[in-house]
Amino acid sequence: MVKRVSLWNAGCPVARSLDAIGDWWSLLIIRDAFDGKRRFGEFQNGLGISKGVLSTRLRDLTKRGIFETVPASDGTAYREYILTEKGRGLFPVIVALRQWGEDHPFTDGEARSSLVDREERAPVARLEVRAADGRSLHWSDTQVIGS
Numbered sequence: 001m002v003k004r005v006s007l008w009n010a011g012c013p014v015a016r017s018l019d020a021i022g023d024w025w026s027l028l029i030i031r032d033a034f035d036g037k038r039r040f041g042e043f044q045n046g047l048g049i050s051k052g053v054l055s056t057r058l059r060d061l062t063k064r065g066i067f068e069t070v071p072a073s074d075g076t077a078y079r080e081y082i083l084t085e086k087g088r089g090l091f092p093v094i095v096a097l098r099q100w101g102e103d104h105p106f107t108d109g110e111a112r113s114s115l116v117d118r119e120e121r122a123p124v125a126r127l128e129v130r131a132a133d134g135r136s137l138h139w140s141d142t143q144v145i146g147s
Helices: 013-021 024-034 040-047 051-063 091-103
Strands: 067-071 079-083
Touching: 013 024, 024 040, 024 051, 024 079, 024 091, 040 051, 040 079, 051 067, 051 079
Parallel strands: none
Antiparallel strands: 067 079
8 A cells, every 4th residue: 555645744735625524435424514414424425435544634624723523413422524714714615616616526427516605506606716906817818926
């Protein structure tokens, strides 16, 4: 088995982000948390993930400050995983992945889920990258500076 290399000390924000949330299980756990799942069993049943992998991912996401554990909302002895402010900051990332997924890996007419505004039940507007002055930016309108 190949040993995972940490990107935590990389000078690139994308690399550091991937170190924290870059495997598919972590992103799917975070997606499910946005969809209202809070308990270990809910994540496991919904994802079909092994208990060991789920436990490792939840422990790491909690250590990195993306989740916190709280007493179960129903008063039982269980603990629940809730997204912290840092974790909730990943919402645009999940939406961007979802919107890319709506456009590319499905064939025409193939069934898929969609994200809608809870109040209006209308599709969520497409995410856009904008300049500080509000202009819409294309990838070729940007550059990385610094390390």
